[in-house]
Amino acid sequence: MNNRSPYIVNAPSVSTIMFKVLLALIPGIALYVYAYGFGVLVNIFLASLTVLLTESTILSIRKLPIKPFIFDGSGLVTAWLLALSIPSIAPWWIIVLGTLLCIIFGKHLYGGLGYNLFNPAMVGYAILLISFPAFMTHWQAPIFLIDGHFAWIDQIKIIFNSQLISKETVDAISSATPLDYIKTQLTLDQPLSRIKQDKIFGFFGGQSLEMINFGYLVGGLYLLKEKIVSWHLPVAFLLTLFLIGLIFNIYQPDTFASPLFQIMSGGSILCAFFIITDPVSAPTTPKGKIYFGIAIALLVFIIRIFGGYPEGIAFAVLFMNICVPLIDSLTQPRVFGHKQ
C-alpha cells in the first residue's frame, strides 16, 4: 500500500501555499525584529541564499528542471523555519551549514519535495543542536533587558566574527531562555514562584518571547482561515500540551510551570501551526493528524521536563515522523464494503 502523502489535489499550487505560509510568518518575524534587533533577519537572509544555491546545485546534479522546483517556495519555508528556530546571535556558519544539511539530508536524499520522511527544518535543527550545543543554546536577551548601550552593529559582529567584540558585551547581550532557566534553577532547589520573579519572564511565557509567539499565533490563525492547515494538528497539539501542563501544574505548582507557560514559551506555537503541519511529513487522515499532534505534545513535554535538552520539539517531531506511515495505515478509513 502506498502511504505517501498525496500532492495537494484540486487545490492552489504548491507555490501559492508556500507563499501564504511565508506571509503568515511575517507578523512573528516583525515582532522578533522589534524585540531582538536585526540578527534574525541576517539569519533569514543567509538561510534563503543557502537554500537557493544548494537547491539549484542539487537539482542540476540530479538533472531536474531548476526553475519550477526552486520557485515552489518549499525550500524557503524550510530555511525560514530553521532561521527562526536557532539563536539569532549564532555564528553565520551555523545557519548556512544547517540549511545545507536540511536540503541535502532532509529533502533531496529522500527524493525531493513530496518524498521526504522527516520534516527538513527539524532534521537540520536536530543535527545542529546535537553537534553544536554550545552555540545552539546561547540565546540573545531581548533588547530592552540589555543593560547599557546596545548597537545593532554588535549583533552583526557577533554573527560574522565574535572575536571583534569583547566578552563582556557578549555576556551582556546573551541570556538563558525561560525553559532553560527554570531547569537550571530548579536544580538549586528554588521554588518556581521565586524563579519566575526573574526579569526574563513575562505574563505567560518569556519576556518578549511570548509577544513573538503571539505573532506566530496570528499567522497561524490566518493559515487556518485560508484552509492551508487543517485544525486537527494545532488543536490536538496545543490542547494536549495545555492539559498535561495543567495536570502537572496542579500536582506540584512549585516544580512545574503553568500550562499557559508551556504553550507560550519555546517553540510551541511555531511548532503547532508551521512545523507539524508540513503536508509531506505529517499524517494524511484527520484521525491520524489528531494522534500525531497528541503524541508530539506528550513527547515535547517529557523532553522539556525530564530530558537532557531544554526544548524537545525537534526530537519529538522527528520521532513521530517515523511513525507517520504506521499512523496513516492504522487510521485509514474503512473502504466501503470491506470488513474491518
Place this chain on the structure above:
Amino acid sequence: MNSIQKIALDGFWKQNPGVVQLLGLCPTLAITTSVINGLSLGIATAIVMALSNGSVSPIRKFIPIEIRVPVFVLIIASLVTIIDFSIHAFIQPLYKALGIFIPLIVTNCIVLARVESFAAKNETTPSFFDGLFMGLGLAMVLTLLGGLRELFGKGTLFSGIDLVFGPSANNLVIHFFGDYHGFLLAILPPGAFIGLACLIALKNRIETNQ
C-alpha cells in the same frame, strides 16, 4: 584468476562484509569513532576470522553435523577470549578504548557466517584466506568509516595512536584545522549510520558506473 585472488576480491569488494553483506553492524557502527579504533577492532576481527576459518576447516570432517554450530561458536569464543586476554595484557590502553567490543566479536555474525558458509565446505588454505580477506575487508570499511567520522567530527586523523604505540607516537596525529569546533554528530551514533550509508552509496555508484 586463481582462487586466492578471487577470495581476496570477494572480501575486499564484491562480498565486502561491511558494505555489501552488512553483517556485523554493531561494532561497525559503535566503535568507528576514529581511524585507530576502527582499524584496531578490524584487525582483531580479521585475526579471529582467519584463525577460526583456518582451524575449523581441517577438523570439519570430525564435527557431527547436528552440533556443528555449538562447536563453531565454542572455537570462535575461545579464540576471541585468547585475543581479548592478549590485548588486555600487552596493549592495555587499547583494551580500555575498545572495551566490551573485543569480547563482542564472538557475537559478530560475519565470523560465524564465514565459518558456516565457507570453512565448513572448503580446504584449509582457501578457508584461512577467506577468513583473512573477509576480515581485512571489514577492517577496511571500519577504518574508512572511522576516518570519515574522525575527520568531520574532530578535524583530526589518527588521534589516539598513542593508545597503540605509546605516548611517543602522539606527534603522528594529523590536525587539519587550527580552530575546529567539532561536528559532534559525526562522532555520535547517528553519524555512524549516515557515514555507512554514504560508503554504501559510494560503492554502488562505482559499481553502476563500471
Place this chain on the structure above:
Amino acid sequence: MFKDHFKKISITATSMIIFSFIASTALSISYFITKSPIDESDAKAKKIFLNQVISANLYDNDLVKDTISAEPSQLLGNKKNIEIYRAKIKNKVVAVIIESIAPDGYSGEIKTLVGIDHENKVLGVRVINHKETPGLGDYIEIEKSKWIKNFDNTSLEKITENHWAVKKDGGEFDYTTGATITPRAVIKSTYKTLLYAKENKQRLFAL
C-alpha cells in the same frame, strides 16, 4: 533401531566433550600466560590515572595497593564502602586520593577523584565518569578542557564557603555559558570532599 540412535547420540556427545575439553585447555593455558601481564598492566593503568591527581614525584610508596576503606558518607556521596588511596613519603602519609560522587549533574552522577595533601590543599581533581551532554557539559574532562585544573592548589582556607561556586553565582570558578549545572555539581562535590578530609583527618593521615 534404538541401538543406532544410542550410538549416534554417544558419538555426538563424545565429540562435543572432546571439543569443549580442547577449548577449555587452550583457554586455561592462555589465562595463566596472560594473568600476570594483565595484573601488571591494570595496576600500571591505575597508577597513571592516579598520578594525574597526585604527581608521581610527591610520594614513594605503591599508591595502588596502599588503601584504606571509607564508610558511606553524606559528604562523599558514596553508598558503598570506597577505597581511599594514600600517598606516603618514608611511611608518612602526605596526601590522599578520595573518590567523590556529585549526585546533581545535568544528567546523573559525576564521579571524580580528588587528591588532597596533609595541609588540606587540593592537589588535583579528575573526572572518572559522567553522562553530561557532549559538547556542552563535558568540558570537565581533562581531554576536552583545562577547566578541571582550576581546582589545583585550592583549599577551604583560600576560598571561603560562599566562593565555592561559579562566577555567575558570585564564586571563584569559571564556567561555560549554557552549562552551569555541571560545574556547580563538581565544585560542590569537591568542596564537600575537602570538608570530609578535614573532618576525618586523624583517620586518613594516621600511620
